[in-house]
Amino acid sequence: MVTGAGRDTGRLLATAFAERGAYVFVAARRVDAAERTAELIRERGHGGAEPFACDLASPDSVRAFAVALAGRTDRVDVLVNNGAAYLHGEDLGDVEDDDIVDAIAGAATGTVLLTKHLLPLLRASARPDIVNLISGCGEVGHRRSGAHPAFYAAKHAQAGFAEILSHRVRAEGIRVVSLFPPDFVQDGPRDASSELTARSVVDCVLFAVSQPRDCFIREFRFEQVAPVGQD
Template identity: 60%
Template sequence: MDLAGKTVVVTGAGRGFGRALALHAGRKGARLFLSARTVAAALKTAEEVAADSGARADAFACDLADPATVRAFAEGVAARTDRVDVLVNNGARYLAGPDLWDADDEAITDTVASGATGTLLAVKHFLPLLRTSGGADVVNLVSSAAEPRDHRSQAHPAFYAAKAAQAGFADILSHRLRPEGIRVISLYPPDFTDGDPLHPAWDEASRTAKDPLTAQSVLDCVLFALGQPRDCFIRSFHFEQL
C-alpha cells in the first residue's frame, strides 16, 4: 500500500512492532509522528527511519499510563500538522507472571493504564485530527489474550484485563465512528517474534506454517486493511495458534 502524503502516528515506536511499522511506513512515503516512553527511544527510531527511507519522522515522549503526556503528545502533533490519517495504538506494557502476586500494585496499575486507558485517551485526543483527514483509520494492536477463553499466554492477569478492556473499547469505537467514515481495525495476534525489518532474511521466504507468527505477518495484515477501498471496514484480524 502507498502511504505517500499520509500522516501516521505510532505509539510504542521505540522497539518491536512499533519500530517495524514506522520503518515500513517511512518506506511507503508516510509522514510519521512517533512516541515512546522516553524521547530518546522514539528519536532512535525516527533517526533509523530517516536513514532508511529519508521519510520525515518526529519523536515524542509519551507514557500511555500518564494522561498528561498523552495530551502533550497530541498537542505536539497538532502543532505540526492539521490532520492524522492513521493512528496506530501499539504501545502497552507487557507484564509476565500467571499469579496475581507475581507483580506489585504499581506494576498492575501501570499495565492496565497503559494498555486500556492509554488507548482510550490517545483516540480521544487525536480524534479532532482524525476527523479532519477525510478518511482516517485507527489501528489497535490488541492481543489474543483478549479473546474469550484464551489461556495460552503466561502473561499476568493485569495484562489480560488491559487487553480485554482495549478490545471492548475498539468494538464500540468501530460502531460509533463508522458513520463518520473512520475505520477502526483491531488485531488479536498471539505472541509473535519481532524480527528485524532491516535484516535481508526477514522476508516471506523465511516463513513456514511451523514457525511462530512474525511481526512482518502482522504488519502485512495492517497494510492490507489500510489499502482497502473506503467502503470496506475490516474490524479485526484473528490468528490461528499452534
C-alpha cells in the first residue's frame, strides 16, 4: 500500500514493489493519477495494482479509503507513508494559509489517521512493515533545505509519530522504518559527487522490507554535502 503514488517517488515505489511480484494498492489524491500508475504496472506485466483516491489532508477521505481497502483485501504487508505536499519558501509569508494547513494536515494528521485505520490489516499480515518517507527536514538541526517552515513542522510531527509507534508495536512484530533523505532529484547519475536520487531512496526501502524478521531497521539517515557557508 503506497500513498502519494500518482507521480514521482510514489510511482517509482509502487512500480518497484510490483516488479518484485507484489500486488500494490496505489493511492493518490486524484484517482486518475493513481489509475495511471496502476496501468503502468499492468502494462509492464509484473505483480498487479489497484488504484484508490485518498486525500491525506481530509479525515473523511482517509477513513473512506481505509474502508474501501478493507473491502478488497484481508491484509496489508507493507504500508508506505509517502504522500506529502512539499512547500517551497524560506519566509512564513511565502505560502498561503490554506496551503500551510493542507501540508501539515496531509503529512502529519493524515499519516497518523491512515496508519491507525490500517493497523488491523497490518496485524493480519505475517510480515507487517510500516515505512515512512519523512525527510531530512524532520531531523533536529537540519537547515539545508529550501522548504517552507510548515513543511519542516509537518516532517518533525511525522518523525515523532514514527518513533513512538516503532516502540509500541515492535512487540507485535510490526517493523516501523523511517527514511530521512535530504532534498533529492528524481533522476541523475548515482555517484558520490551527485545529488541523491529517488531510485536510491527506493532501493533503501526495498532493502529494509526484504530483511529477515529479526532485523529491525528503524531509520535511514543520509550524508549530504552542505552548501558553501552552511553547517
